[in-house]
Amino acid sequence: MAFNKKDAAKNDLNTVPWLTKARPYLIMAPSLLITIGILVPFAMAIYYSFTSYTFKLPTFKFVGLKNWLNMFKDPAFWHAIWVTIRYAFFATIVEMGLGLGIALLLGNTENKFTKFLRVVLTFPLMVAPAIATIIWQLMTNNSVGILEKFLNIFGVYNFPWAASHATAMFTAVLIDTWVYCPFVIILILAGIQSLPKSPFESAKIDGGSAWFNFRNLTLPMIKPCIYIALLFRLMASLQEFSIIFALTKGGPGDTLMNLSVTAYNTGFAFQKFAASLPIILVLWVIVNLTAKQIVKKWQYSQKVASGRDAAEGGKS
């Protein structure tokens, strides 16, 4: 050590000054200090999930695993998990399928109509989900809504939309799709438009069918974009709160009570703060595990996409 110090003092130019070394951390510090607030609530959430804290009483005591055990015994919790998974599954599947389809239709053609569509299709995405729900209530309302009049043509009267157990999930997923499908479309579209031309030209010479081109060329190369869209949509739909809350507050009955809404109700409506924390922590674990899996697939698909790309380039 002593040797090093002496050496450093002798030729100053070779050592990095302390300030330069610390500079990146110093530059990062303000942003971290501002956002680090979130780690405090997170740590608190874990701690308070083992207590009997409520907003009403000033005192609380440590109750161990009671909140957790009660939650696992509560059928409403398992119902909420089931609703969360179903909502996320349907919303994501519909949005990814429809988004991929529309993006493929838009991607290959370049004219005034598709240019116009590319711009206006993003409008629903910019509307707040809570406001989008209001808009759809104006559409689905049976006295003033246009959809009732439309369905009347086909002999369907008083379609219940969000008011019935049977159709509430469908209505919520419909609104979710309306808002977020453009997100999937523009992400996949970006992937399609950045595709290299040469593999498709050589495939044309070889006489490959459209399906063959899609499966073996387009799909592997746009997979990274698809995974990014999937990642964002799946994580958000697992946690969806705004649309469900603005639509029915989780009802009718407990039809749309997913984990987010259940935790909100337990914590705010029933004032059982400590009991609401395990519910939301479980959601956090589910979201994190799902995200990790998709990120892994995304990284792999990126490798494949660039690898295939190079192989095709070599062949043609």
Next chain:
Amino acid sequence: MRRKRMINNAVKNGLLALYAIFALFPLFWMVLISFKSDAQMFNTTFIFDPTLENYEAVLLRTDYFKYFFDSVIVSVIAVLVSVLAGVPAAYALARYNFKKKEDLAFTILSFRFAPEILVVLPLFMIYQKIGLYDTYFGLIWVYQLITMPLLIWVIRGYFEDISVEIEHAAMVDGYTWWQVFLKRLLPLIKPGLVSASLLAFIFAWNNFTFPLMLSGTKVETITVASLKYIASDTVHYGQMAVAATVSALPAVIFALCIQKHLVRGLSFGAVKG
């Protein structure tokens, strides 16, 4: 062969048109209804005498403008704070190599994906205790979780696109590090910065969970307040439509300005469209 292609095109355009109707009709219907008087609401569809009475009722006779400006204040200041703290951080992440760099970057990103309710429940308790509940400052702070990760990740990508040589050249010209940052780099990332800020503004503007739980009657944003127009006993659909139209307007207008950068912003820089 040509006929087959024509049919193909017709089917393609037909499907696209169907989706366009699905995406745009609800917005059209919202604007349409906002001009309908209560009397015409039930017995007319597309043909009616447009009136401004709903706009008068909502904008002049309720606190709508207060909600609107609460939203403006909270969202604009939240974005400004994120820009001031986030742009330097994005630069550090793009240019420097330091220990735990990627860990830090992913920690910041994970803030965006933490369930909002998980943050809100404990924050509600803290805010009540330290007096931040129902204040501008409290909301602006929690909005950083929405705006900061977006700005840092997107701007980092724009910095990475700029060649280091530009910085070196400027240094040779005698600029200090700070001057290089302000005079050489900022002009280059300006389009990216503006579009990322606008997108962050839209996200902040559209947020519902945070203001719903962390503020009451003093600071009320437009997303939360708009729901009131449903909850009233006699539902004025026209007024609901006005509330929705006016609150959706800023976001849609801003979205028009940032079309080119939208993909990059929405995917946090993961997809460079």
